Amino acid sequence: MADATAPYRIKGEIGEYEVVIGLEVHAQVVSNAKLFSSAATAFGAEPNTQVALVDAAMPGMLPVPNRECIRQAVRTGMALEAQINRWSRFDRKNYFYADLPQGYQISQLYHPLVGEGEVEVLLDPADETSTKAIGIERIHVEQDAGKLMHDQHPTSSYVDLNRAGVALMEIVSRPDMRSPSEAGAYLRKLRSILRYVGSCDGNMEEGSMRADVNVSVRKVGAELGTRTETKNVNSVRFVMAVVEHEAKRQVELIEGGGTVVQETRLFDPDKGVTRTLRSKEDAHDYRYFPDPDLLPLELDDAFLEECRASLPELPDAKRKRYESHGIPPYNASVLTAEVETARWFDALLEKGVEPKAAANWVASELFGALNRLGKSIEESPVSPEQAAELLALVGDGTISGSLAKQVFEIMLESGQGAAAIVEERGLKQTSDTGAIDAAVDTVLAANADKVAEYKSGKEALFGFFVGQVMKAMAGKANPKLVNEALRAKLG
Ligand code: ADP
Ligand code: MG
Numbered sequence: 001m002a003d004a005t006a007p008y009r010i011k012g013e014i015g016e017y018e019v020v021i022g023l024e025v026h027a028q029v030v031s032n033a034k035l036f037s038s039a040a041t042a043f044g045a046e047p048n049t050q051v052a053l054v055d056a057a058m059p060g061m062l063p064v065p066n067r068e069c070i071r072q073a074v075r076t077g078m079a080l081e082a083q084i085n086r087w088s089r090f091d092r093k094n095y096f097y098a099d100l101p102q103g104y105q106i107s108q109l110y111h112p113l114v115g116e117g118e119v120e121v122l123l124d125p126a127d128e129t130s131t132k133a134i135g136i137e138r139i140h141v142e143q144d145a146g147k148l149m150h151d152q153h154p155t156s157s158y159v160d161l162n163r164a165g166v167a168l169m170e171i172v173s174r175p176d177m178r179s180p181s182e183a184g185a186y187l188r189k190l191r192s193i194l195r196y197v198g199s200c201d202g203n204m205e206e207g208s209m210r211a212d213v214n215v216s217v218r219k220v221g222a223e224l225g226t227r228t229e230t231k232n233v234n235s236v237r238f239v240m241a242v243v244e245h246e247a248k249r250q251v252e253l254i255e256g257g258g259t260v261v262q263e264t265r266l267f268d269p270d271k272g273v274t275r276t277l278r279s280k281e282d283a284h285d286y287r288y289f290p291d292p293d294l295l296p297l298e299l300d301d302a303f304l305e306e307c308r309a310s311l312p313e314l315p316d317a318k319r320k321r322y323e324s325h326g327i328p329p330y331n332a333s334v335l336t337a338e339v340e341t342a343r344w345f346d347a348l349l350e351k352g353v354e355p356k357a358a359a360n361w362v363a364s365e366l367f368g369a370l371n372r373l374g375k376s377i378e379e380s381p382v383s384p385e386q387a388a389e390l391l392a393l394v395g396d397g398t399i400s401g402s403l404a405k406q407v408f409e410i411m412l413e414s415g416q417g418a419a420a421i422v423e424e425r426g427l428k429q430t431s432d433t434g435a436i437d438a439a440v441d442t443v444l445a446a447n448a449d450k451v452a453e454y455k456s457g458k459e460a461l462f463g464f465f466v467g468q469v470m471k472a473m474a475g476k477a478n479p480k481l482v483n484e485a486l487r488a489k490l491g
Contacts, residue, residue: 036063082117
């Protein structure tokens with residue numbers, strides 16, 4: 001992971017370049033209804049079954065702001081430590097397109113709901129000092145458009161207006177990122193915060209979060225270069241690929257004596273390249289103006305207080321809390337990256353387990369098992385309560401760590417509790433020193449050659465003897481006592 005914190009540089013003939021990245025993230029707001037209508041927002045519904053008259057732009061229909069969508073955007077702003085503007089206003093962004101029946105999108109250009117904020121990213125998850133602050137310029141609230149379908153009929157295109165009017169937050173970053181991995185870390189962190197807050201489900205495959213990727217290059221330390229904007233990139237991996245490809249393309253262009261032109265590009269995930277969609281000359285004139293159908297938004301103290309009070313513990317605070325319990329930084333960041341994992345782990349901690357051992361067990365044993373089973377943590381066959389029971393048996397010395405692995409396997413298969421499995425199968429760890437001594441004698445007698453090697457200095461063999469004794473006792477011997485008995489007998 002050392003390269004995650006090293007400067008990202010592209011070497012050319014004429015100089016060395018750095019890349020500058022700013023992201024505009026569109027995040028669909030979690031809300032039962034749309035931004036200005038009461039139509040439903042569930043993903044995957046039959047086309048055109050979630051369309052109110054205002055979404056279809058029927059003449060005379062008026063938009064009514066949905067308090068919940070505004071609340072979600074304010075909560076998001078607070079989670080990003082951003083300035084919340086008590087007074088904001090909606091503007092019309094005019095353009096004509098088949099997926100936009102109104103002929104304009106209601107957005108916020110001049111007076112966004114949320115102003116400047118910050119996202120702190122961790123560049124190396126094992127090093128809590130490898131942080132970098134990425135500035136947020138603004139968050140504004142706007143309507144999503146409908147979706148055109150070109151594969152339904154040989155000569156016509158169809159339109160599905162279910163998404164038309166759904167609330168989006170556009171989260172605009174400062175041009176503060178300097179490498180593909182920083183852009184990836186920022187997007188992952190933003191997604192994680194939104195999912196903790198519950199204001200966006202962060203599902204990039206379903207399009208509920210997508211990024212416009214602005215990239216420019218410059219000689220190290222020089223003025224900002226001209227940027228290109230690659231639209232609607234829908235995975236963290238693709239965002240990183242866009243940055244890498246665009247930076248390289250721009251450097252080659254400059255090195256070849258050309259200049260970068262400001263333009264909008266599209267990413268082709270199959271080829272891993274971007275290509276021109278439209279240049280600045282063809283840019284729309286959106287003729288923005290305040291929407292005359294909507295009053296400005298004015299937020300009062302009670303509303304703001306409720307928004308703040310409803311925020312959960314966020315990933316950074318949680319990570320620091322875990323670290324204060326003695327959990328190593330890497331495990332703490334793995335356990336807090338996804339809200340579902342953190343919830344599961346918090347439920348486990350509530351059962352009074354030892355935090356460090358529990359974190360280690362979740363990160364290795366549980367994650368390993370879920371990986372093998374192809375299940376998410378929410379589908380874990382073992383609950384936090386059941387895991388706590390298993391960890392307690394290890395903690396009080398009833399079973400050894402290696403037996404715990406076997407017990408866990410049986411738990412996964414049978415759904416039985418750890419204590420019942422240990423009882424039923426007689427798996428209790430034994431501290432019977434007589435039995436341990438006898439096993440040690442047998443093992444040493446059967447391996448006289450190795451004992452001689454050990455005594456002549458090959459101390460690494462000690463582990464072999466421990467393993468043999470444990471094996472002879474079917475894994476049930478108390479490892480500490482086995483170690484003691486071996487040391488005594490080997491001198
Ligand atoms: P617009 O409103 O035309 O989209 P903005 O100035 O609001 O332009 O910038 C949009 C995004 O582009 C922001 O995320 C910003 O950080 C980023 N950006 C601006 N200038 C650059 C640059 N020179 N290189 C890379 N990204 C940039
Ligand atoms: Mg833009």
